[in-house]
Amino acid sequence: MSIKVSSITKTYKTQKALNKVSFSADKGQIIGFLGPNGAGKSTMMKILTGFIKPNSGEVFVNEIDVLQNPIQAQKTIGYLPEHNPLYKDMFVREYLQFQAAIFKIEKSQIEICIKKVGLTLEAHKKINQLSKGYQQRVGLAAAILHNPTVLILDEPTTGLDPNQLVEIRALIKELGKEKTVLFSTHIMQEVEAVCERVIIIKKGQVLVDKKLSELKQNNLQNIEVTFDYKLEEQFIQKLPNIVSYKNNYDNTWYITFESKEDMRPKIFDFAQENGLKILGLNAHNKNLETLFREVTSN
Ligand code: ADP
Ligand code: MG
Numbered sequence: 001m002s003i004k005v006s007s008i009t010k011t012y013k014t015q016k017a018l019n020k021v022s023f024s025a026d027k028g029q030i031i032g033f034l035g036p037n038g039a040g041k042s043t044m045m046k047i048l049t050g051f052i053k054p055n056s057g058e059v060f061v062n063e064i065d066v067l068q069n070p071i072q073a074q075k076t077i078g079y080l081p082e083h084n085p086l087y088k089d090m091f092v093r094e095y096l097q098f099q100a101a102i103f104k105i106e107k108s109q110i111e112i113c114i115k116k117v118g119l120t121l122e123a124h125k126k127i128n129q130l131s132k133g134y135q136q137r138v139g140l141a142a143a144i145l146h147n148p149t150v151l152i153l154d155e156p157t158t159g160l161d162p163n164q165l166v167e168i169r170a171l172i173k174e175l176g177k178e179k180t181v182l183f184s185t186h187i188m189q190e191v192e193a194v195c196e197r198v199i200i201i202k203k204g205q206v207l208v209d210k211k212l213s214e215l216k217q218n219n220l221q222n223i224e225v226t227f228d229y230k231l232e233e234q235f236i237q238k239l240p241n242i243v244s245y246k247n248n249y250d251n252t253w254y255i256t257f258e259s260k261e262d263m264r265p266k267i268f269d270f271a272q273e274n275g276l277k278i279l280g281l282n283a284h285n286k287n288l289e290t291l292f293r294e295v296t297s298n
Pocket of ligand 2: 041042043082155
């Protein structure tokens, strides 16, 4: 197992950023970490890379306990932080030499990484002369200098123009051939273009953790149900196979299920067991795109 996160909770003063987040990643997977702004993506990545500590929970990367041995874990992790902090007055090669020196990395790695991220023709330029897309490549080169097996990329494509987007996505896919990659984004098309698995996070909680192929099988059902009584959210959560839910108006809920079997009879059973009456029930099909839009909207 490349990544194993168990029940991570993180609170900044009074702001709960992560609430019992758990997931794991097998070796060699490319995973999209999808969620709206403020969902907790960057916080999770800072914890995974040992830069901040959670209030509770456990994190293992390559079987190393990140909270106990952050430095040992960091030796196996490549991290591209949000906003890609670079020394922009430096030349590309000079910057990578500087990074390699700090982390005592063999010099031979520098040219290997320059080539890997497609910077051969730009390596003699100043970083601030490069386009945003090429600056991202410099960040990626720096992240893989020590030949890590796990890559954590925090919104690597944000702010890129459409051509640069395509190029950086292709590069992430290429790197994913030999590494486990977890990258965050708030763009669902990106997940479809690059990933084999998606973890959707919202308000500090994991809502969906599935292979894309499973989600595409379209076992998603949307059911709008009206009860004769206004129910609490916790009550709705007791229904099986729930992916997301929304209280449309007073007694009406719009619920997405992921299940092969028709969930309507289950809702009838649920109502009966709990002494409720169903005043209305509508089923709709749903595709991946609408699911993503709904789940990730604020
Ligand atoms: P994302 O990367 O998904 O946009 P973040 O992990 O940056 O989300 O933030 C999650 C929540 O934690 C947000 O509500 C954000 O305002 C809050 N937060 C993040 N960093 C800090 C901090 N250093 N101090 C206080 N609150 C923070
Ligand atoms: Mg962020």
